[in-house]
Amino acid sequence: MPVQPWFASDDPETESELDGAERAFVAVLRERAGAWALAPAVSWVARPEDDSSLVVCAGVGDGPLGWPLRVGLHLSGATVRGDRFAHQNFYWLTQPPTGLALNATGSPEALAVASAAWFERVLRMPVVRHEWYHEGRLYAYRCLFAGDGDGDGWCDGYRDALAPPGQRERLVAAGALDAGYWVRSGALGRPDRVVVLRGTPG
Structure with missing residues (x-):
């Protein structure tokens, strides 16, 4: 090919x-x-x-x-x-x-x-995925270059049904929910897990 x-x-x-x-x-x-x-x-x-x-x-x-x-x-x-x-x-x-x-x-x-x-x-930068969990289930995630310094970008995925109770209302009140399903990662707090997808972060 x-x-x-x-x-x-x-x-x-x-x-x-x-x-x-x-x-x-x-x-x-x-x-x-x-x-x-x-x-x-x-x-x-x-x-x-x-x-x-x-x-x-x-x-x-x-x-x-x-x-x-x-x-x-x-x-x-x-x-x-x-x-x-x-x-x-x-x-x-x-x-x-x-x-x-x-x-x-x-x-x-x-x-x-x-x-x-x-x-x-x-x-060439390492790539990581930030993940947020509730009761052991992944409800939000975001991929980013390890050095981009953007701590409040939009999540790549968010599942309202798996999120903590009342979180949607808090996100709406904070202006952190767009089109009903795009969520500002900064409004979720620190990720529960950071997975390295590529490379080795410094």
Whole structure:
């Protein structure tokens, strides 16, 4: 089976719509990524609907319980910003920034070099899963890069039926419940268990 190249365009039209600076950025980024000693990962180049920037994404993992994780960056003019993607959104960066955040300015080539180094560093990070239990049963979990410092991000999974009694009401009152099932991990307190999915956390 052929290996998908790093940072291929999500749509053939995206490639044809790149301007000169974006084309130079993507070419250097792909060249740098081709030298990584990393297992293939999900990655792509795309544009959000408002066409405000070039979005570049990479992710790791495809197993159960919260994988995969996605990080990405926005290239806009002479500036690039990178971080985890926002809650269940593969175009917008999380706010406030996490410990993974990248901010750089410069030429397209310099930004591509900085972005490639950032992607490689993040993709090599250990990955952990935070788990919350009630009466011995898992009711919430969240996967994250061990060094991202985001202690109050959205959980990847939450089962209200297995959660402690009255917790849903407390989450609603705290503004920590979104769309009825996405929960802020910070509102759950310290996880009951941390499972290392990849690597060795420092």
